[in-house]
Amino acid sequence: MGFAETFKALSDPARREILLMLKNGKMSAGDIASNFEMTGATVSYHLSVLKKADLVYETKQKNFVFYELNTSVFEEIMLWFAQFKGEKSDEN
Amino acid sequence: MGFAETFKALSDPARREILLMLKNGKMSAGDIASNFEMTGATVSYHLSVLKKADLVYETKQKNFVFYELNTSVFEEIMLWFAQFKGEKSDEN
DNA sequence: AAGGTATTTAGAGGATTTTCTAAATACTTG
DNA sequence: CAAGTATTTAGAAAATCCTCTAAATACCTT
Numbered sequence: 001m002g003f004a005e006t007f008k009a010l011s012d013p014a015r016r017e018i019l020l021m022l023k024n025g026k027m028s029a030g031d032i033a034s035n036f037e038m039t040g041a042t043v044s045y046h047l048s049v050l051k052k053a054d055l056v057y058e059t060k061q062k063n064f065v066f067y068e069l070n071t072s073v074f075e076e077i078m079l080w081f082a083q084f085k086g087e088k089s090d091e092n
Numbered sequence: 093m094g095f096a097e098t099f100k101a102l103s104d105p106a107r108r109e110i111l112l113m114l115k116n117g118k119m120s121a122g123d124i125a126s127n128f129e130m131t132g133a134t135v136s137y138h139l140s141v142l143k144k145a146d147l148v149y150e151t152k153q154k155n156f157v158f159y160e161l162n163t164s165v166f167e168e169i170m171l172w173f174a175q176f177k178g179e180k181s182d183e184n
Numbered sequence: 185a186a187g188g189t190a191t192t193t194a195g196a197g198g199a200t201t202t203t204c205t206a207a208a209t210a211c212t213t214g
Numbered sequence: 215c216a217a218g219t220a221t222t223t224a225g226a227a228a229a230t231c232c233t234c235t236a237a238a239t240a241c242c243t244t
Contacts, residue, residue, distance in 0.1 A: 004103055011099035012232085023176060029191055042233055044192055049231095063190050063241040074176050081173075084115060084166050104202085121221055134203055136222055141201095155211040155220050 002053070006077060009053035014038070015046050019055060019069065026059070026068040094145070098169060101145035106130070107138050111147060111161065118151070118160040 009015055018032055033043040047067055050056045054073045059066050101107055110124055125135040139159055142148045146165045151158050 003108060004105055007099045007103035008231090011096055011103055013096055014232095016095060019176070030189090033191090038232095039234065040191070041193085041235080045232075048192085060241090065191060069176065071176060074173055078170065078173055078177075081166055081170055084111070084161065084163060085170075100201090106202095122219090125221090130202095131204065132221070133205080133223085137202075140222085152211090157221060 003077075003080060005053045006055065006073065009049050009055055012046065012049075014043075015050055018043075018046060018050060018067075022056065022067060022069045026066040028064040028066050030064070032067065095169075095172060097145045098147065098165065101141050101147055104138065104141075106135075107142055110135075110138060110142060110159075114148065114159060114161045118158040120156040120158050122156070124159065 010019075014036060017035075021027060021032060021035065029044060029047060030040070032047070033040045036043055047056070047058075050067075051058060054070055056067045057070050059068065102111075106128060109127075113119060113124060113127065121136060121139060122132070124139070125132045128135055139148070139150075142159075143150060146162055148159045149162050151160065
């Protein structure tokens, strides 16, 4: 899956904001873009980064492209972090 | 604290590997460096990125610099991810 | 088919990142 | 203090990233 891609995707504030917007359900590319100062082309670039990182997926309807959170990847990241919680590996 | 810095720090494979090395306790800069092909200067750069992101802290002893995980930041990141688990914000 | 709306792609510019070598700093010990 | 070890800083080169404008694609509606 690629933690490098995932964390790089998460390192940009605009992309993190997009993810937060998507918490409540899918949104079209245009609706997402309207929340930013950047051009639609730039937002489209950020969406493609999130998509490559599997943090979102897209579905098409009419001439809209909807984006949605892919929560399964979030779980994988949580697992990665869980390694650091608590146990040093030679305890117990 | 700065999620941008944190996630950017985590996006590099060498830096993630350093964090894993530190799971079992502190290590000196030199001991960390000896696990990589890169020059010591480059490893030092990576350590400084991790330090700026508050993922590690350093302590000096003799002429060694020891690095250690700062687990509190990991908890903050876990909290950030927790937002995405489950509840859509207008439920309940 | 033509015109309109939604979105992506291409290409370029500027900024940031990663790595190196060489030099500097810091501390220790004879 | 001098010499040695450990580490960081400075500066430069190559790679990657973010943003824009302009053009292309895709789909819908009349």
